[in-house]
Structure formats: C-alpha cells, structure tokens
Amino acid sequence: MKRAPADTPDPEDNLSAYAGRWVARVGGRVVAHGGTPEEARRAAQAARYKERVEVSFVLPSHLTLPPLVDAVRGALPPDQPLYLVGGALRDALQGRLTHDLDFVVPQGGRRAARRVADALKAAFYPLDDERDIGRVVVTRADGGRDVLDFAAFRGPDLEADLRGRDFTVNALAMDLRSGEIFDPLGGAADLREKRLRACSPSALREDPVRVLRAVRHAAALNLHILPETRQAIRDAAPLLTRVSPERVRDEFFRILESPRPATSLRALDLLDALPHFLPELTEIKNVEQPPPHVSDVWRHTLRVLDHLEGLLALLSPHYDEEMAADLFNGLLVMRLGRYRRQLAEHLATALTPDRSRRALLFLAALYHDVAKPTSKTLDEDGRLRFWGHDKKGAEIASRRARALRLSNEEIAYLKTVIRHHMRVHFLTNRLYRKGKHPSRRAVYRFFRHAAEAGVDIVLLSLADLRATYEHTLSQDHWAACLDVSRTLLENWWERPQEVVSPPPLLNGRDLIEALDLSPGPLVGELLDAVREAQAMGEVSTREEALAFSRRYLSERAGK
Known part of the structure; x- marks a missing residue:
C-alpha cells in the first residue's frame, strides 16, 4: 500500500479543490490526482515519467477529530502503533463528529482497550477473545x-x-502518531462522489449482516449503491437467516434509529432482503384497501413511516421553521409544539440499553397493519373490512420481536401500541363526525390500557391518518385528530393525578372491612370502578369512595 504524509490544503497550489483525494506532485506542483494513491501516481508517471513523483492525501479543511482521540493517544505508550479506522474517520472527513470510535493496533487489542479504560477511568468490556x-x-x-x-x-x-x-468508505485509516492517511481502495473518493462500493466481491457473503449496513450507510450518508454492490446485496440477503438473531436485531435497530428509516426500508424491499429477516411484511404487498385509503397496505405502511419521520422532526426541540409553512404541518406545530421537550425525553428513553423507544415506535409502525391480509372480510354491503387486525397484528409482531430477541418489556410495548393503535382514530371520528370531545372516562380508559405507550400511539395515529388519506385529508378532520391528541397528551403530562392515574383513596383491606367482603376478584373490580369514578370527578374523598362502592354493589346485585 502506498503511504503519504497527510497534507493540509495549500493556497498556493489551490489544494482545496482536491480535498478528500490523493494528489501527485512534481517539484511541489500538482500534476495529477486520483481516488487512490496508486491512481494518482500512475497518472503522474504517465505525464511526467522521468521526474520524481510525491503522492499525498489532501485533508478537508474542516477535518476535526473527536476530542477523545487525544486522550486515547496519550493513554498508550508513544511507541505503540495506533490507527483510527472506519466510520469515525469517514465522519471526520465529512465534518461530522461521532461518539463511536474504532481503533486498530498490530496486536493486543483488548490489552490496549483495558489500558485506555484505566487511564480514562471508564468501563472496559472484552468483546471478542478470538478476534x-x-x-x-x-x-x-x-x-x-x-x-x-x-x-x-x-x-x-x-x-x-x-x-x-x-x-470502501469504511476502509480508511489514520496513523495517530504521524498523521498519515491510508486509503488502499479509494474510499475517500467514493465518499466524495457519493458512492457505496463493497471492498471485495465476497465482502457481503463473508458477513451477510452487511446487507443491512449497506442500506443504512446509503440512507444516512446519501450514497448511491453501485450496481455490482447491489447485486452482491441480493446474492447475500438469503444468508441473513444464518446470522445470529442478535446481530440482525442490532443492525436493524441502527436502521430504525437513523434519521431516514423509511428510505432504508424501501431499499431493503427493492434489494429483496426483507423476506429473509422480516418475512411477514411480504404478505402485505398488493393487499388493496377500500377508501378512504389511497394505497395498498405495503405502500401505506411506508407512507406511515414517512409521515412519522416528518412529524417527529417538526415536534423535535430543534426543528426547521420552514417545514411548518405547510398548512397541515403548521397546525401540528401550533397544537402540539408545546410538548417538544416532553416528547424528546420520552422518545430518548430506552426499555433496554442501546435500543430507544423511538426505534421501537418505528418498528410498531412497520407492523401496525401486518394482520390485514389474514383479517380481510366483506360486510353485508360488499365493503372490504379488516376486523380484528389490531389484535392479530399485535400477536404477529410479538412473535417477530421474540425471533429478534427483544426483551419482554419491548415485546409488551409493541403489543400495546399495535393492539390499541385504532383507539385514537375512534376518538377522532367521534369528534369530527359527531362533535363529541373525548370524555374523562375515555381518556382514563385509554391510558389504563396503554399507560406510557399511549404517547407513542398518539404519534403513530397522527402518521397513520396522514398516510390513509394523503391529499384527500380535510383540514377539519386533521384538526380533530390534533385536538384529540392534545387532549390525551395534556392529561398525560399536565393532569396525570386528575384523570390518568388518580391517587388511590381506598385499598382492598378498606373495602373488605367496610363492606364486609371476602377477598377475591370483586374487590379488584370495585377498586377499578372507584378509580374510574375519581377520574370522572365523581368522587374525591375516602367517604365518597365508600359511598360509591356501596351504590356500585347495590346496582350490581340488582342486575
């Protein structure tokens, strides 16, 4: 491999035009350039074959390495060879800072990691003894x-x-002792020209999880996947079934965590990869839906992801005000923008380390209509219906979640969101068509079933409504959904003790002693009824709760 000292742009040679590429110089002047040192050298020798050629890499003027690089360099002995590789250098070349850094050393990777951990007073984990x-x-x-x-x-x-x-965009290295850049496959040029290219014809077959990584990189870095790499992806996709579920899960969740998951899902579909790790999704293709739906189930699902991306961007703490210029987006910001901070904190929380609630929400969106193919029925008027697709879909999604080795908490979350994803639509239709706002009882029952996942159901429902109607959605219908959503979020974040989860006025022992009851299901039924009466504002003291309980038992006995 050709080596060359890294160059900073030189105004005299106008090297800024060659940033991210290799240049060949004769007598200090640039005579050729290329995507790899070999390309630059060959081009220079062809033109100036008798003269001595010097090849160097031109670093972008904005190159900034993460601050921790200096700390790592100082934690290891000065004579220890140390290279920054892969995504961290790739992102640095694009002026992006990252919090994931990869280093390589000739040998003793775990030993170097432990030494750095000790120096930085950080946590150390041995990842792979064999490697x-x-x-x-x-x-x-x-x-x-x-x-x-x-x-x-x-x-x-x-x-x-x-x-x-x-x-190739990951096959880059920087010698952290000398500043030399190593780029044997032209990764910097590919990055500059927005190309995604496999390092070798066998790269994807050697590790099929790279199929998922390819579409993630393409979407996140706005890269065009070259034809030969696209074919390699198709060839390797069936081998995903041989990869451990945990590795597939982790790479897939990186897609869901990325800013453009819908783009990646479309690419995975076009590259025939979905059947090999999310096979249920193949069943929803070409499943037609009656009006008001404007697309089949698969295209609708992708549009739900699109709209979910958009509304999360609009409701983030740092949003582009120009995005709200659209009427429907403006209404969204006006009605729900007050909850930006709470939404950001909610979506950033994790039920399991390293997998955010935001990613799980996109997975729920992807599977929310997965049971429609098996729920199709015709009513008396010959209209196509999908009765029970929410309940069936929750079970299908939970099976896939288990196959991906998600935690029990994550599985319960997915089931809750998908099982109840129609409830906001029901409340919206009551307001839009009958002018009836959600009652305190409706709000209480919604969160009794959904708990904190109710926030996610609200977000999914907004995206679902937009994707269902698209350009046919009326302003009044959208406003009704926003009003219902605001009512639910307001009660969840601003009035939790009034409606969502009133503090208990009685416990089971109180009821047993005051009403001469025996322990059993009736006691739990009474406690639930009392709490719902609290949420509705019908009782507010212990005495009122006991009086309500006596009336409830009397009415129950008279039925």
Whole structure:
C-alpha cells in the first residue's frame, strides 16, 4: 500500500479543490490526482515519467477529530502503533463528529482497550477473545456515552485489515502518531462522489449482516449503491437467516434509529432482503384497501413511516421553521409544539440499553397493519373490512420481536401500541363526525390500557391518518385528530393525578372491612370502578369512595 504524509490544503497550489483525494506532485506542483494513491501516481508517471513523483492525501479543511482521540493517544505508550479506522474517520472527513470510535493496533487489542479504560477511568468490556477486541465506554457529563472499540489487525498488516472490511468508505485509516492517511481502495473518493462500493466481491457473503449496513450507510450518508454492490446485496440477503438473531436485531435497530428509516426500508424491499429477516411484511404487498385509503397496505405502511419521520422532526426541540409553512404541518406545530421537550425525553428513553423507544415506535409502525391480509372480510354491503387486525397484528409482531430477541418489556410495548393503535382514530371520528370531545372516562380508559405507550400511539395515529388519506385529508378532520391528541397528551403530562392515574383513596383491606367482603376478584373490580369514578370527578374523598362502592354493589346485585 502506498503511504503519504497527510497534507493540509495549500493556497498556493489551490489544494482545496482536491480535498478528500490523493494528489501527485512534481517539484511541489500538482500534476495529477486520483481516488487512490496508486491512481494518482500512475497518472503522474504517465505525464511526467522521468521526474520524481510525491503522492499525498489532501485533508478537508474542516477535518476535526473527536476530542477523545487525544486522550486515547496519550493513554498508550508513544511507541505503540495506533490507527483510527472506519466510520469515525469517514465522519471526520465529512465534518461530522461521532461518539463511536474504532481503533486498530498490530496486536493486543483488548490489552490496549483495558489500558485506555484505566487511564480514562471508564468501563472496559472484552468483546471478542478470538478476534482480540475490547471496548471502552466513557460516560460524559451530559449522561451520553462514547464507545471506543480496539481491535488487532485482521490480517498480517493494516492494508489487509482495510481490504477485508465491508465498504470502501469504511476502509480508511489514520496513523495517530504521524498523521498519515491510508486509503488502499479509494474510499475517500467514493465518499466524495457519493458512492457505496463493497471492498471485495465476497465482502457481503463473508458477513451477510452487511446487507443491512449497506442500506443504512446509503440512507444516512446519501450514497448511491453501485450496481455490482447491489447485486452482491441480493446474492447475500438469503444468508441473513444464518446470522445470529442478535446481530440482525442490532443492525436493524441502527436502521430504525437513523434519521431516514423509511428510505432504508424501501431499499431493503427493492434489494429483496426483507423476506429473509422480516418475512411477514411480504404478505402485505398488493393487499388493496377500500377508501378512504389511497394505497395498498405495503405502500401505506411506508407512507406511515414517512409521515412519522416528518412529524417527529417538526415536534423535535430543534426543528426547521420552514417545514411548518405547510398548512397541515403548521397546525401540528401550533397544537402540539408545546410538548417538544416532553416528547424528546420520552422518545430518548430506552426499555433496554442501546435500543430507544423511538426505534421501537418505528418498528410498531412497520407492523401496525401486518394482520390485514389474514383479517380481510366483506360486510353485508360488499365493503372490504379488516376486523380484528389490531389484535392479530399485535400477536404477529410479538412473535417477530421474540425471533429478534427483544426483551419482554419491548415485546409488551409493541403489543400495546399495535393492539390499541385504532383507539385514537375512534376518538377522532367521534369528534369530527359527531362533535363529541373525548370524555374523562375515555381518556382514563385509554391510558389504563396503554399507560406510557399511549404517547407513542398518539404519534403513530397522527402518521397513520396522514398516510390513509394523503391529499384527500380535510383540514377539519386533521384538526380533530390534533385536538384529540392534545387532549390525551395534556392529561398525560399536565393532569396525570386528575384523570390518568388518580391517587388511590381506598385499598382492598378498606373495602373488605367496610363492606364486609371476602377477598377475591370483586374487590379488584370495585377498586377499578372507584378509580374510574375519581377520574370522572365523581368522587374525591375516602367517604365518597365508600359511598360509591356501596351504590356500585347495590346496582350490581340488582342486575
């Protein structure tokens, strides 16, 4: 592999035009350039074959390495070879900071990681004994985490390591002792030209989870997947069934966590990858839906993801005001913008470490109509219906979640969101068609079944409504859904003790002693009835709760 000292742009040579590429110079002047050092050298030698050629990489003027790089460099002995590789360098070349850093050393990856962890007073995890990989997790003052992975060379030297990676944009390295850049496959040029190219014809078959990584990189970095790499993805996709569910899950959730999950899902569909890890989704293709739906179930599902991305962006703490210029977006911001902070905190929480609620919400959106193919019926008027698709869909989604090794909490969350995703639509229709706002009882029962997942159901329902009607959605119908959504969120965040979860006035022992009851299901039924009466504002003291309980028993006995 050709080596060259990294160059900073030189105004005299106008090197800024070559940022991210290799240049060949003769006598200090640029005579050729290329995507790899070999390309630049060959081009220069063809034109100036008798003169000595110097090849160097032109770093972008905005290149900024993450602050932790200096700390890592200082934590290891000065004579320890140390290279920053992969995504961290790729992002630095694009002027983006990352909190995930990959380092390689000739040998002793775990040993280097432990030494850095000790120096930084951070957590150390041995990831892979066979491949000599260790991880350091640094907790920042803001509560965030930086993840530093250290690995030994995969192969006899650095070039072999880089050539054995997944995509050329990740086959980059910087020597953190000398500043030299290593780019044997032209990854910097591919990055600059917005190309995604596999490092070798066998790269995807060697590790099929790279199929998912390819579409994630393409969507996140706005890269065009080259034809030969697209074919390699199709060829490797069936091998996903041989990959451990945990690895598939982790890479898939990185897609769901990304800013553009809908784009990645479309790409996975076009590349024939979905049947090999989300097979249920193939069944919803070409399943037609009656009006008011404007598309079949699969296209509707993708549009739900699109609209969900859009409304989450509009309701984020840092949103683009120009996005709200659209009438429907403006109404969304006006009615629900007050909850930006609460929504951001809610979506950032994790039921399981490393998998956010936001990602789970997109998974719920992806599966919310998955049972429609098996729920199709015709009513007396010959109209197509999908009765019970919410309940059946919850079960199908939970089976897929188990197959992906999600936690019990995550599975329960998915079931709740999908099982109850029609409830906001029912409340909206009552307001839009009959002018009836959600009652306190309706709000209480909604959150009694959904709990904190009710917030996610609201967000999914807004996206679902937009995707159902698209351009045919009326302003009044959208406003009704926003009003219902605001009522639910207002009660959840601003009036929880009044309606959502009133503090108990009685316990089971109180009822047993005061009403001469025996322990059993009736006591629980009474407690539920009392709490609902509290939510409706009918009782507010212990005495009123006991009086209500006596009336409830009397009416129950008279039925």
